[in-house]
Amino acid sequence: AAWFLVKLSEDYVTQTTFRLQMEDVPADKWVSSDEQSVKMSLNIDGFHTLRYKMIRDRFVTIPLDEVPFRLENNNTYSFSSQYVAEKVADKLGINASDITMNDAKIYFNMDDLKSKVVPIVLQSDVTTARQYGIYGIPMLDPSSVTIFGPQEVIDTIKTVRTEPLTLNNVSQDFSATLQLDVLDGQIRSNIKEVKAEVQVEKYTEMDVEVPIKVTDSLKLRFFPETMSVKCLVAMRDYASITPESFTVAVDKH
DSSP: OHHHHHHHHSEEEEEEEEEEEEESOOTTEEESSOEEEEEEEEEEEHHHHHHHHHOOOOEEEEETTTSOOEEEETTEEEEETHHHHHHHHHHHTSOGGGEEESSSEEEEEEEEOEEEEEEEEOOEEEEEOTTEEEEEEEEEESSEEEEEEOHHHHTTOOOEEBOOEEEEEEOSOEEEEEEBOOGGGTSEESOSEEEEEEEEEEEEEEEEEEEEEESSSOOOOOSSSEEEEEEEEEGGGGGGOOGGGOOEEEOOO
């Protein structure tokens, strides 16, 4: 047992490969080489070597919004492999200085995406309490979104929907922050969420006597001369509803 512990305390050099995946790519860019592998050497003791061998998913993500990358030529970019060493070190619980990368730079391809602005559509299933209803059109802030993607994809997109908003028995104004549906990652957008503001009002039934009008030059009289119009009106608009709010007309044709 003592011999085994001595062996574990000794340092070993292990050649390994980790897979990389780029994330947090700029909204107007697309990484064509979405995943790649890089080689490195680990100079670690036996305890950490055992831990390394127990890790099946040898995979790290590289957030491009945290890594300073530079353009090499055309659509090829690069960043220091030291950032990969730091990510692997965090995963293995070792120091980045214990890792020697085979290459000084990591290269990847990133292309420009096409873009266009489309309106956002609220996807909702809201039921109100008895005698209440949605007042006006729900307001979205912002009301539009810039989407980015391959030309053949964004050409087919006319709107972007929110995640479903489901509420029951609502009797007062409400707001909600909703995520946008970006087609399971097929497109990107300059925003991730939108604020929806919905007004709710109590409604009441109202009867209005409206004069009947004739639409031609014939001199006709009708009995009765008015027609009762029944409508549902929001309480806040009740006082503003007058017979002039409606038109009842007769066309001889």
